[in-house]
Amino acid sequence: MGAQPGRPAGAVPPLIFPVVGSVSYSDDFGDARGQGRHDGNDLLAAKRSPAVAAEAGTVTLWTTSARAGCMLYLRGASGTTYLYVHLNNDLGEANDNRGGCVAGVAYAKGLVDGARVAAGQQIGYVGDSGDADGAAAHLHFEVHPGDGAAVSPYRFLRAARRLLFAARPGSTFTLALRGTVATSLAGHLSLKVDSLRSWPGGVRVAKVERTVELQVPAATIVTDPLGALLATARLRSLEPGQSATAWTAPAPATLQARLGLPLTLATERVVLAG
């Protein structure tokens, strides 16, 4: 696979941020922790937030470490290896530890050991397995250039691109974006998104906390929560502060769409809540 031209072997390429949704983190690499130094950064996020491939590569599932819990290795095409540690092991909302390190709980649905994955494809769910049991859900993320010693992920994370949702590049996706109307003009809706679901897969991002600029084609319909037609978008402007769920028209999962760049997503239906 080798290094890309102009980049030394083992150099870390520009990354996709490994967690989708609102995340808090600091450069805690090297901090003293129980049995040694902290070899990564802890990315705190809502439980079950999608963990996605930071670059294209091959995953190795690892299910037998008491400290790491459910984890995986992503061996990137650049030669850098990434560790995803403390993935989800709960079945319900509580800390039940009943899920195990299996696809659909810790790992993305259908993900198998040795799978090749695209950058930004979902590979896991954020959780609290291993010695993070009962702590705030977080992804312990490590970066090993050239598959060697760990370096701080921090500057790579700061520069990484943040996805609005996880999808396999080129697949056809639909989103349900739930939030509050910020502004609404002809053909355009600015929605402060609290949470979303994406299909295929129905993957939920519980905490988005991001304003998304949507195209609103004239054919977009506006309904009440039971589906009763209120108006077409052309006839009705949405009031700022109104709670709404915007459904996007099925579209190819380009990088621009997955990043949620302004006006790359178009509505098909807007459901007003109350």
Ligand SMILES: [Zn+2]
């Ligand atoms: Zn950690």
